[in-house]
Amino acid sequence: MSEKIITRFAPSPTGNLHIGGARTALFNFLYTKKYGGKFILRIENTDKERSQKEFETNIIGGLDWLGLEYDESYKQSDRGEVYKKYIQKMLDDGKAYEAEDKVIRFRNPNTKIKFNDLIRGEIEFDTSDLEDFVIAKSLEEPLYHLAVVIDDHESRVTHVIRGEDHISNTPRQILIQEAIGAKRPFYVHIPLILAPDRSKLSKRHGAISLLEFKDKGYLSEAVINYLALLGWNPGTDQEIFTMKELIEQFDLSKIQKGGAIFDIKKLDWVNKEHIKRLPPEKQLEILLKSIENESYMTGEPELDVAKISWKKETPENTLKHLEEAAKIIEHGGNLMEYAEKVGKGNVLWPVRYALTGAEASPDPFTILEILGKEKSLKRIQNAIMVLKDAS
């Protein structure tokens, strides 16, 4: 290795950290850790109107939850003097000029810019399509392209790993680099994470805060694992990874070119697989916490008459079983004994369904205990009523 790898994740605090941003951060992190480099977090808040402290907190909280530690961090709002120096120099050199409308524009040399993207190969743009774009509102107010180039230059960033939506920004940034004599980093434009309709993920389609996954009880290891698999694969059949394994196996050449749709069902499966690998006591803790949020814990279950009876059992018999079960529960009798006598499923299924309204849930005895006698009996009576109404 001739040069130490330096990467950065550069979110703008104009929104919460969502899965797309989280995956970009993850890829930067994995690549850096694999080669023992340095990973920088840079908060891009040159837009004072749209940037909010709340989003900054959310982004940092999200990275922290995922365990994506950075070696260094800074905010663009703290670097006004640095940008000012560069803008003045560009003005002095004639690389930029103050336009009549009081903004500072880049003097576009109108050349062809060709760059090599590490996962897409050579990409060429004719920058004469671009006008003299604005690089700063004033000496004190730099804009995105300028700030990015200066920061990457001063931080000696070697690899710019970012979303594919930045491909069209690259030629402008290269133009600025050349104007200030900065070295060109390697570019790695990773595919976008898509909404189910294949459009870019936006708030509309659930570009929800990453932290909501935490609130919903997902394991950060599972989220990391699933995100890594969106657009990357190890070339083997392995699908469940620890962070350590991801770092070992991560490879830019295995990154996909096309966008990938986020599939919550697969995340659920990955999450399940990670839970299975946890010690039993930890699993219990997760189970208990997940039950708290179930609909049957927060409200009354809604029953579908057709689902009350177990498989081929008749509604008449089910009615009888439920009435009997209610009696047994009321007097603290042995429900299992009765169930074994007339067929376990015939009794246990309707009881559990009456209590939860769910096809999948913990077993009836656990639910009975959690709900308590009074609430449980009320729900069973309700199921009996629903059954009677239907006949």
Added chain:
RNA sequence: GGCCCCAUCGUCUAUCGGUUAGGACAACAGGUUUUCAAUCUGUGAAGCCGGGUUCGACUCCCGGUGGGGUCACCA
């Protein structure tokens, strides 16, 4: 619309010129007559289209088509 990127099952993907095109999720069917099910088994499901190159193309080239991104004094 201009410019740019992309294209294998519904979804995530393997294949780096020679495979019955493999795996996973999901779906569907069935088993375990629910103290356990965050289970087990099985089934269906794909190379966008048209030209080349080649003994041989999912794979390489060209052209379509389709999808996406981007065109701010936002990032």
